[in-house]
Each structure stands twice: as structure tokens, then as C-alpha cells.
Amino acid sequence: MMPRLPHGSFWRLAVIGLLLSQAPAFLGSAALAQHVTAPAPTGPVRTDEPLPGGRPPSPPVQADSDRANAIREANRTAAEYNQAAHEAADTGGMPQLDFANPLTIAQVVWLFVIFGLLVFLAAHYLLPPVAEVLENRRARIGADLDAARDARAEAEAAEAGQRDSTARARAEAQASVAAAAAAAQADAARRNEALAEKLNAQIAEAETRISAARDSAMAALREAATDATQALVKRLSGLEDKAAVEAAVGRELAARNITSGAA
């Protein structure tokens, strides 16, 4: 699988590649420039040539000892130069690639020691507290969330209970109102009935009384009529025929459609 790289790396790597490919020319010359400022002499210096290192050429007339000293010194300078050039060739370029330097490899050995120390410290001392704190926080937040969820459920249950009890109370109230109304209605109906009964009884009684009074009045009328007729007949004719008078009165009363209860 190809590793996914951030896009920025690509052009950067390209720049670095370019730089590294130019390194021997660009950087190498820069590093060498410190060491090499004069053309390299090769081999022992011949006495009849100008000396390196900017020394003035020997005057034409010279003592033998002076010449010998000059040659020795020139040879020494050349040896020093050769050594310096050799060192420059060794260390020339990047110090990172100077594997002749024992420190280059030694730092890797130390790297493993120090990095191993870091892994050990991280595994045993640095990371467990962070894990613990994060775990605690997660647990605490979770517990708080649970508590909040519980409280919400509780509140919802309470609300539902309240709604239920309100509905129940309303239903009860309506029922009792209806019952009271029904009771009142029944009461009123019973009272009406009783009153009507009583009134009917009174009416019936009164009617009985009226009819009795009428009957008695009718009976009294017949008697009075009979008496008056008898008295009239006696006075007029001196006759005293009670039965005939009664019959006549009865006939007359029947003719006039007056009946007597008593008769």
C-alpha cells in the first residue's frame, strides 16, 4: 500500500532532491574553499620553482644553508597542505555522510539507548496518568450524562403522572357533577310527583266534597220542594196526600232534569 503523504511534501522533496544533486558542486566547493586557496603542489618541491604559500622567490644570489632551509620549509608546507587537503576530502561534503568520524556511528548507539529510555518512560510513567485522567473524565461525563438522562426520564414520568391525575380528577369531577345533577333532577321529579299526587288527592277530595254537598243540596231541594208543595196544596185544597205530592215533585224535577243523589 502506498503511504499517503501530505501534498506539501512532494514539491519539498523535489526541491531537496535538486539541492542534494547540486550538493557536490555547490556545497562541496563551499566547504573546500576554506581549506584550499592555492593550487596543489605535488611531490617534493623543486628548488628552482617559486614556493607555494606566497613566499617570495629566492634571490638569485643565496647561501647554500638558506637554500636548504627554504627547501625544507617548502616541503613541510607541502606536507601540511597535503594533509589538510586529505582531511578536507574526508570531511568534504555533508558531515552526516562522514562515516569515518566515529561520532557518526556512536550517536546511533546513544540514540537507541536514549530512545529506549523514552519508550520505557512513556510506557511506565508518562502515558498511564494521561490515560487515567482521560478515562476518569470520560467516566465522569458518562455518569453525568446518565444522571441527566435519568432525571429527564423521571421528569417525563412525573409529567405523565401529573397529566394522568389531572385527567382522572377532571373525569371524577365531571362524574360527580353529572351524578349531582342527576340526583337533583331525580329529587325534583320526585317532589313534583308527590306534589302532583297531593294536589290530585286534594282535587279528588274536593270533588267528592262538592258532589256530596251538591247531593245534599239536591236532597234538601227536593225535600223543600215537597214540603213547599205540600204546604201549598194543603192551603189551597186542604188535601194532604203526601205520596202524590212527592210523586209530582219527582216528576217535575225529572222533567227539569234535576236529579237528586238521595232519590
Added chain:
Amino acid sequence: MAAEGKTIDALSQFELVPVLGPIGRAVGFSQSNAHMLLAVGLITLLFMVGMRHRAVVPGRLQSAAEMLYEFVEGVLIGQVGHEGRRYFPFVFALFMFVLFGNMLGLLPYAFTYTSHIAVTLGLAILVFLVTTIVALAIHGKKFFGYFFPEGAPLWLAPIIIPVEVVSYISRPISLSIRLFANMVAGHVMLKVFATFIVLIGSLGAVGFLGAALPLAVNVALIGFEILVAFLQAYVFAILTSIYLHDAVHLH
């Protein structure tokens, strides 16, 4: 130190020098290793001091420590899954070691140990060995099936297997050269432009004006290098995670 004898010397900053006197010379302890120790010390200090309260509501240092922890955890778990938790200390140490190496190297007078190919190659080979050993430990002989994908026609084996083997073996090389080259290029550019500042600045009044340009470039480069320092540590960590994913899941 920037301009010795009026020449651009961009490479002497990478030279290894023994420290701690004769003892350091004897055991080959260079300033590079001293900076590694410094990085480990700073990482330890950040986590020890940052996490000393273990507060539920973190302070600044604790936030930084937790952020780094969760960042690397996200990278690793995102690639490998929860089986990858065992390798978390390793990946975390890699990320922090590279990050602190890159960042410390940007400070004046500091040495950038991640600019040494030997160091980055050492880390990359460590990653290579760890992932290969993990793969062998989990899958045994089946690990070698990784080099020949299932379902590929058999007659392609002579082509596919060498290609897969080469790509597998080139992992530590690409991993190490990417980090090394990024750090070297950045520091060389910084040093080159810093040398320009000195060279142009030595020309007098006109030079001071002229030196402002490379100075501005260097200011921008420093910002860019901070980005690169973080990015390369991230790339190192995520590539390690990808290799671990391959080692754990074989695909």
C-alpha cells in the same frame, strides 16, 4: 560562524562534536546525543509537570500533554484500530522524539539530531524491525503471503514478488530520507539566507537595506520550518502507524 572567510558555510552546523570533556570523547557522546537527552528530559518534564494534578478540568500544561496524547492516539487508532493500543508507547515516543528533535533544532545554537541520516535511518530501521517482528509474531509464516496478494495470477509471481519485496525493504529508506532531507534542506536554507544577511549587511548603509530581504525570507522560513517540524513528526508517526496496520492486518 555564519560566514567564515566570506564564504557560505551551510554544512558545519551539522558537524558532530564530542561533549562532556574527556568522558564524552571516550564514549563518543556528541552534542547530538546531548540534544536527544534534552528532548527526552523536556518530554518527561512536560508530562510529569503537566499531569501532576490529574485535574478533571485541565490547566494549560495538562491540556498540552493531553492534546499530544490524544493526537497520537487518534493517528494510531485511526490506522491500526484498537488492536494497535499495545504499540501506543512506541509510536508516541517516536512522534515526540522526532517532534522535539525538529523543534529544538530551530532554536539558536541548538543541534538538530533529526538532520543526521544515521539517526533517522536508525529510527526507521527500528520501525522496520518492530513492524516486521510484530507481523511475524501475529501471522507466522502467513506473513510472507503479504508479498503475493491473493487472487493474483500465478504467472505474475516472478514480477509481483520482487516488486513487493523491494517496496517493503525500501520503507525504512524512504522513511529516513524524507525526515533527514527535510531537516537538512530547511537548516541549509536558513543558514544560507542568514549568511546573506551578514554578507550584504557588511556593505554599509546600502547593505543594511539590502540585508532586509534575506532577513524577511528567514523570518518566513522559520515559520515554514515550524510547520515542517510538526508535519514531519506527524508523517513519521502516521507512516509507522500504516506499517503497523499492515503488520497487524496484513492488508
